[in-house]
Amino acid sequence: QWMMHDWKPKRADMLVDPFGFGKTVQDGLIYRQNFSIRSYEIGADRTASIETLMNHLQETALNHVKSEGLLNDGFGSTPGMSKKDLIWVVTKMQLLVDRYPVWGDVVQVTTWVAASGKNGMRRDWLVRDTNTGDVLTRASSLWVMMNKETRKLSKIPEEVREEIGSYFVDYPPVVDEDSRKFLKLNENTTVSIRTGLTPRWNDLDVNQHVNNVKYVGWIFESTPSTVLETRELSSITLEYRRECRKDSVVESLTSVVENEVGDSGFIQCQHLLRLEGGGEIVKGRTDWRPKSYKTIRSANPLPAQSA
Amino acid sequence: QWMMHDWKPKRADMLVDPFGFGKTVQDGLIYRQNFSIRSYEIGADRTASIETLMNHLQETALNHVKSEGLLNDGFGSTPGMSKKDLIWVVTKMQLLVDRYPVWGDVVQVTTWVAASGKNGMRRDWLVRDTNTGDVLTRASSLWVMMNKETRKLSKIPEEVREEIGSYFVDYPPVVDEDSRKFLKLNENTTVSIRTGLTPRWNDLDVNQHVNNVKYVGWIFESTPSTVLETRELSSITLEYRRECRKDSVVESLTSVVENEVGDSGFIQCQHLLRLEGGGEIVKGRTDWRPKSYKTIRSANPLPAQSA
Numbered sequence: 001q002w003m004m005h006d007w008k009p010k011r012a013d014m015l016v017d018p019f020g021f022g023k024t025v026q027d028g029l030i031y032r033q034n035f036s037i038r039s040y041e042i043g044a045d046r047t048a049s050i051e052t053l054m055n056h057l058q059e060t061a062l063n064h065v066k067s068e069g070l071l072n073d074g075f076g077s078t079p080g081m082s083k084k085d086l087i088w089v090v091t092k093m094q095l096l097v098d099r100y101p102v103w104g105d106v107v108q109v110t111t112w113v114a115a116s117g118k119n120g121m122r123r124d125w126l127v128r129d130t131n132t133g134d135v136l137t138r139a140s141s142l143w144v145m146m147n148k149e150t151r152k153l154s155k156i157p158e159e160v161r162e163e164i165g166s167y168f169v170d171y172p173p174v175v176d177e178d179s180r181k182f183l184k185l186n187e188n189t190t191v192s193i194r195t196g197l198t199p200r201w202n203d204l205d206v207n208q209h210v211n212n213v214k215y216v217g218w219i220f221e222s223t224p225s226t227v228l229e230t231r232e233l234s235s236i237t238l239e240y241r242r243e244c245r246k247d248s249v250v251e252s253l254t255s256v257v258e259n260e261v262g263d264s265g266f267i268q269c270q271h272l273l274r275l276e277g278g279g280e281i282v283k284g285r286t287d288w289r290p291k292s293y294k295t296i297r298s299a300n301p302l303p304a305q306s307a
Numbered sequence: 308q309w310m311m312h313d314w315k316p317k318r319a320d321m322l323v324d325p326f327g328f329g330k331t332v333q334d335g336l337i338y339r340q341n342f343s344i345r346s347y348e349i350g351a352d353r354t355a356s357i358e359t360l361m362n363h364l365q366e367t368a369l370n371h372v373k374s375e376g377l378l379n380d381g382f383g384s385t386p387g388m389s390k391k392d393l394i395w396v397v398t399k400m401q402l403l404v405d406r407y408p409v410w411g412d413v414v415q416v417t418t419w420v421a422a423s424g425k426n427g428m429r430r431d432w433l434v435r436d437t438n439t440g441d442v443l444t445r446a447s448s449l450w451v452m453m454n455k456e457t458r459k460l461s462k463i464p465e466e467v468r469e470e471i472g473s474y475f476v477d478y479p480p481v482v483d484e485d486s487r488k489f490l491k492l493n494e495n496t497t498v499s500i501r502t503g504l505t506p507r508w509n510d511l512d513v514n515q516h517v518n519n520v521k522y523v524g525w526i527f528e529s530t531p532s533t534v535l536e537t538r539e540l541s542s543i544t545l546e547y548r549r550e551c552r553k554d555s556v557v558e559s560l561t562s563v564v565e566n567e568v569g570d571s572g573f574i575q576c577q578h579l580l581r582l583e584g585g586g587e588i589v590k591g592r593t594d595w596r597p598k599s600y601k602t603i604r605s606a607n608p609l610p611a612q613s614a
Contacts, residue, residue, distance in 0.1 A: 039369050040362040040520065044511040051509055055347040062346050196503070201527040201535050202358055204351040213347065220508040228508050 022063045029169050031064030032110045034130060037101045045291070047100035050233055053137055054095070054213045057125050060109045068167065080160040085148050088121065090212060092142040093238045094175050099129075099136050100232070106130045115168045119155045120144050124174045140175040178237045182283045183257060185272040190253045194222040195276065197250040210244040215282050219271045222252035223286070231267060231288035241280040249276040265290030329370045336476050338371030339417045341437060344408045352598070354407035357540055360444055361402070361520045364432050367416045375474065387467040392456050395428065397519060399449040400545045401482050406436075406443050407539070413437040422475045426462045427451050431481045447482040485544045489590045490564060492579040497560045501529040502583065504557040517551040522589045526578045529559035530593070538574060538595035548587040556583040572597030 022033035033056075041052040077087055101107050108128045116122040120142055127137035145154045156164075183189065203214040215238065220228060244250065251274050258268035271284035329340035340363075348359040384394055408414050415435045423429040427449055434444035452461045463471075490496065510521040522545065527535060551557060558581050565575035578591035 038362065038366045040365055040518070042513070043509055044513055044515055046513050049509050055345065058347055059345045200524050201530075202350055202356050202524050206349070206351055206353050208351055211347070217507045217509050223508075 022060070022067070024064070024067045028068055029167065030110060030112045031060055031067060032108060033060050033063060034106050034108050035059075037103055037105045037107065039103050042103050044229075045100070045232070047102050048105075050095070050097070050236060051213050051216050053097065053100075053127065053139075054093075054216065056107070056109050056127070057095075057111070057139055057141075058211075058213060060111045060125065061123055064111055064113075078160060078163040080157065080163050081145070084154075084157060084160070086145045086154055086157075086160065087148045088143045089146045089240075090141050090143050091120075091240055093139070093212070093240070094141070094178055094236070095137060095139040096175055096235045097137050097233060099134065101129065101136060107136060112169050112171065113167055114171060114173075115165075116142055121164070121168075122173060124171070126174055138174040140173050140177075178235075178285070180285065182239070182285065183255065183270050185253045185255055185270060187253075190255050192222045192224055192254050194218075194252040197221060197252055199244070199246050199248065204246055208246050210246075210248070212238075212240065215244075215273060215284075218250060218252045218273055219254070219282075219284050219286070222254040222271070223269060224254070224256065227256070227267060227269065227288055230291065231265065232291045233286055234289045235287040237285045239283045241282060242275075244273075244275075244281050248281075250274070250281065251276055329367070329374070331371070331374045335375055336474065337417060337419050338367055338374060339415060340367050340370060341413050341415050342366075344410055344412045344414065346410050349410050351536075352407070352539070354409050355412075357402070357404070357543065358520050358523050360404065360407075360434065360446075361400075361523065363414070363416050363434070364402075364418070364446055364448075365518075365520060367418045367432065368430055371418055371420075385467060385470040387464065387470050388452065391461075391464060391467070392454050393452045393461055393464075393467065394455045395450045396453045396460075396547075397448050397450050398427075398547055400446070400519070400547070401448070401485055401543070402444060402446040403482055403542045404444050404540060406441065408436065408443060414443060419476045419478065420474055421478060421480075422472075423449055428471070428475075429480060431478070433481055445481040447480050447484075485542075485592065487592065489546070489592065490562065490577050492560045492562055492577060494560075497529075497562050499529045499531055499561050501525075501559040504528060504559060506551070506553050506555065511553055515553050517553075517555070519545075519547065522551075522580055522591075525557060525559045525580055526561070526589070526591050526593070529561040529578070530576060531561070531563065534563070534574060534576065534595055537598065538572065539598045540593055541596045542592075542594040544592045546590045548589060549582075551580075551582075551588050555588075557581070557588065558583055 022031065024031050035056050037048050037052070041048050041055075043049040081087070106129075108130045109125055110128070111123060111125045114122045114124070121144075123141045123143065125137070125139040126135055127139075128135055145156060145160075146152065147154050187193065197218050199210050199214070203210050205211045216236070253272040253274070255270050256267060257270050258266075267288040269286045269288070271282075271286065273281040273284075275281060329338065331338050342363050344355050344359070348355050348362075350356040388394065413436075415437045416432055417435075418430060418432045421429045421431070428451075430448045430450065432444070432446040433442055434446070435442055452463055452467075453459065454461050494500065504525050506517050506521070510517050512518045523543070560579040560581070562577050563574060564577050565573075574595040576593045576595070578589075578593065580588040580591075582588060
């Protein structure tokens with residue numbers, strides 16, 4: 001099994017975790033874990049879904065924090081943060097997908113955190129094909145501190161800055177921040193709208209909030225099926241505005257803002273999830289490319305199952 | 308890592324696959340694979356969801372068939388079946404859950420197939436906690452052959468019987484067949500009903516059918532939240548009647564047929580998923596026990612993440 005990790009940038013620290021249990025490297029600053037893609041993690045395209053990729057990012061982020069011994073309260077708060085009722089909340093997530101893995105592929109996810117401005121944290125991920133070493137996905141997220149009682153954002157207190165500073169690495173972002181403006185979406189600007197979306201029981205996390213990753217499914221609910229069926233998602237940017245609870249009723253709005261020029265096949269969509277009655281939950285932007293744009297790989301046999 | 312497999316029924320064939328890649332044992336008759344429970348596979352209860360367990364069953368069934376070299380067409384058809392356009396379809400699935408694993412647990416799934424009557428196949432699974440060796444889940448499913456062109460059920464042709472006979476083992480079922488009758492559910496007998504359910508993009512498999520496992524989410528859509536929030540699913544039986552496609556609009560009906568006696572906390576529900584306008588998709592029965600019934604385990608730290 002070691003052989004399959006024998007790709008080019010042959011650094012010793014890339015040879016960790018061939019078995020998927022996860023491991024920190026570089027004094028805990030970097031966390032790395034392998035994932036074997038399961039049949040139930042692929043979609044109608046036979047490739048891993050974007051939700052699957054985001055699940056793997058979430059899992060490594062949590063395992064990284066856990067391996068540093070900071071998961072006592074479940075939010076990755078340091079002792080100084082706990083004392084002040086502070087938790088981390090994600091405000092922005094950006095993924096660039098170069099190629100989607102298929103059933104049976106093993107991917108290696110590497111993650112670390114860095115400072116972001118004076119009062120934020122950036123968490124980055126690199127996802128590689130363990131077989132070839134190719135980078136499949138780059139992702140970056142921004143986090144700020146919130147007081148969990150008042151639900152207000154907070155600056156980083158000096159005491160906390162001293163605690164967390166040692167976990168930050170000085171790497172440049174793996175993804176340039178997407179600074180394109182979000183459009184104001186509403187009924188008039190929108191190509192399609194899906195109302196009455198409610199969390200399924202299985203969408204809730206242990207806090208009875210809707211898990212971040214589940215928002216993507218709702219965004220797709222208003223994405224035209226012509227886009228979903230003929231295009232491949234090449235990038236997604238999500239800005240999280242407010243929490244969604246089990247009783248929330250959600251509307252999903254999508255606007256195709258940049259249609260393909262000629263038959264290039266590249267499309268950009270903008271998305272909004274909002275509470276029925278008002279209140280933005282998530283703003284999103286997705287870029288799509290033709291499915292044939294990336295070299296077609298010889299797919300694994302179909303993991304189909306009839307019912 | 309080998310140490311953690313050092314539980315009592317210390318048979319050599321239990322020591323395979325500590326790393327989760329899967330392996331056949333006993334000349335390919337038995338397939339066995341380990342799964343580490345991820346943060347995104349647990350629900351509001353902090354335990355693996357029933358969908359997660361069923362996903363693991365599906366994955367091992369496919370890997371078993373694949374390891375026998377029979378997955379060319381994606382349906383586990385033998386050459387003799389392919390010649391006659393025959394595929395396997397699942398008609399019944401039954402799970403008994405003794406204890407749910409939590410985040411970070413590693414479970415070992417073992418599966419095999421046996422004859423079922425003259426024209427059917429039974430696939431059984433045992434799921435164990437790799438740490439203790441305890442059986443967590445027992446599951447059994449029934450399969451029949453269908454002509455994929457006419458969509459009609461078929462007897463097993465003699466030629467095919469000779470091919471598949473060698474894959475069948477002579478083990479008794481791990482679960483006694485639940486022969487309790489299903490009630491006829493309709494608007495009058497039903498406690499709750501949820502209409503207008505449609506597949507999400509991510510619910511579809513490579514054939515653009517709704518994946519079997521996703522039906523459970525729809526069944527929960529009409530299960531009273533008092534049951535979901537205060538009880539733990541101890542068993543589920545599903546009878547599959549017809550396929551559901553991406554354009555299907557589905558209604559979910561649930562009836563609480565056996566309420567708790569006194570404060571025992573045990574509840575039985577019956578379920579029906581049907582197409583809007585008629586047509587039964589799945590009939591189901593679920594048994595629920597109080598959450599406190601099983602010894603409360605010291606849970607792992609919360610994998611919570613705020614948004």
